[in-house]
Amino acid sequence: MSNKITAKTITDSEFFYGHKACAGCGGSLAVRIALKVLGEGAISVLPAGCMSAVGFNYPHLCFSNNSIISTFAGTASMLTGVEAGARAVGIKNFKAVGLAGDGGTADIGIQALSGAIDRNDDILYICYDNEAYMNTGIQKSGLTPFGAKTTTTPSGENIHGNLRPKKNLFEIVAAHDIPYAATASIGNLPDFINKIEKASKIKGTAYIHVVAPCPIGWGIPVNETIEIARKMMDCGLWYLAEYENGKFKLNKNPSDFSSIEDYLLAQGRFKHLEAADIEILALQRDTKWATIRKNWNNIQEEL
Amino acid sequence: MSKPYLRPYQKPQKLSDYPLGTASEAGYLVTKNSGWRNERPIITDECINCLQCYLYCPDGVIFKTEDGLDIDYDFCKGCGICEKICPKQAIKMEVE
Numbered sequence: 001m002s003n004k005i006t007a008k009t010i011t012d013s014e015f016f017y018g019h020k021a022c023a024g025c026g027g028s029l030a031v032r033i034a035l036k037v038l039g040e041g042a043i044s045v046l047p048a049g050c051m052s053a054v055g056f057n058y059p060h061l062c063f064s065n066n067s068i069i070s071t072f073a074g075t076a077s078m079l080t081g082v083e084a085g086a087r088a089v090g091i092k093n094f095k096a097v098g099l100a101g102d103g104g105t106a107d108i109g110i111q112a113l114s115g116a117i118d119r120n121d122d123i124l125y126i127c128y129d130n131e132a133y134m135n136t137g138i139q140k141s142g143l144t145p146f147g148a149k150t151t152t153t154p155s156g157e158n159i160h161g162n163l164r165p166k167k168n169l170f171e172i173v174a175a176h177d178i179p180y181a182a183t184a185s186i187g188n189l190p191d192f193i194n195k196i197e198k199a200s201k202i203k204g205t206a207y208i209h210v211v212a213p214c215p216i217g218w219g220i221p222v223n224e225t226i227e228i229a230r231k232m233m234d235c236g237l238w239y240l241a242e243y244e245n246g247k248f249k250l251n252k253n254p255s256d257f258s259s260i261e262d263y264l265l266a267q268g269r270f271k272h273l274e275a276a277d278i279e280i281l282a283l284q285r286d287t288k289w290a291t292i293r294k295n296w297n298n299i300q301e302e303l
Numbered sequence: 304m305s306k307p308y309l310r311p312y313q314k315p316q317k318l319s320d321y322p323l324g325t326a327s328e329a330g331y332l333v334t335k336n337s338g339w340r341n342e343r344p345i346i347t348d349e350c351i352n353c354l355q356c357y358l359y360c361p362d363g364v365i366f367k368t369e370d371g372l373d374i375d376y377d378f379c380k381g382c383g384i385c386e387k388i389c390p391k392q393a394i395k396m397e398v399e
Contacts, residue, residue: 007357010358012366013306015306017330017363021362022380060331060332061328061329062307062330062332064329189359223382223387225361226359
């Protein structure tokens with residue numbers, strides 16, 4: 001495709017600027033890029049979470065498109081209302097987009113999201129996944145991976161961080177038979193940009209799950225946000241996939257994985273893991289990939 | 304090209320100066336983020352204009368100019384992602 005949006009062709013305008021996110025914040029990069037692709041017609045809805053905390057500090061308001069803060073649980077239902085309202089008053093060329101964190105999506109907002117997909121409202125829901133409730137000081141969410149240390153899943157002698165695996169939200173959303181769902185990572189922005197572009201043209205509900213590392217919560221230096229997001233994909237703990245027309249599609253099928261230890265032990269939240277814990281994570285990864293490779297159609301080779 | 308920009312702000316003096324609701328003008332910046340920074344990125348002549356730093360900057364402070372790229376130091380937090388992402392090591396971090 002020749003009309004793909006690239007770094008050269010993407011708009012120079014910034015719609016999320018001067019915000020108070022921590023240095024090296026992955027979530028703010030996801031929001032910035034998403035709004036750059038959607039343009040000024042985007043009407044964004046942000047629930048309680050980092051991006052509303054850093055974007056709206058009256059009188060310092062960092063979104064230059066129309067934006068509103070929703071209740072924590074109500075991102076998707078407010079999107080429904082925004083879309084219906086904008087249509088009713090005759091606004092043209094707009095896109096109602098939700099920008100919620102992992103807690104606001106997988107735990108607190110899942111009922112509203114499920115309802116919106118059920119009604120097939122014409123909205124785009126983007127979940128930036130930093131794998132814990134970072135805004136309130138790093139508490140475990142449904143998307144916190146196995147073994148990760150948070151303030152509510154501390155690591156001690158007997159229990160080594162979070163006991164439960166990461167909720168598989170992408171497939172939960174796909175199970176609603178949604179018109180379009182995708183996973184992405186800020187480690188691969190061209191892929192993320194394509195998926196937003198594609199999702200914005202979908203009639204009906206679209207969902208994008210983008211991994212956005214948090215230097216503070218993950219225990220990494222602030223300049224390594226992108227690198228750790230790439231390592232996460234390379235070691236197989238995250239995959240780039242799409243769900244469309246009732247079919248799953250893997251965008252990238254690596255022939256071998258990089259070292260899972262390298263990825264885990266580079267982060268403060270996994271420093272306490274022992275060989276046996278890493279073994280469990282590696283086993284979960286291998287089981288997951290075996291299922292993906294066996295069941296998902298149209299598997300593509302390297303992008 | 305447009306983006307939120309710095310504007311003057313005066314604290315409300317009397318009751319009628321206060322906003323009536325919770326809605327307010329979008330893209331209205333009143334403070335800088337430059338004080339957060341210990342190091343500032345400098346784009347050197349090695350730059351090949353590949354735009355990776357522009358794309359991956361979480362704050363969007365790197366912008367295109369007629370002859371390359373420039374940085375808005377008012378809002379750069381000095382995270383150093385641009386230095387890491389640069390394929391030509393053309394960005395150097397300089398202690399403030």
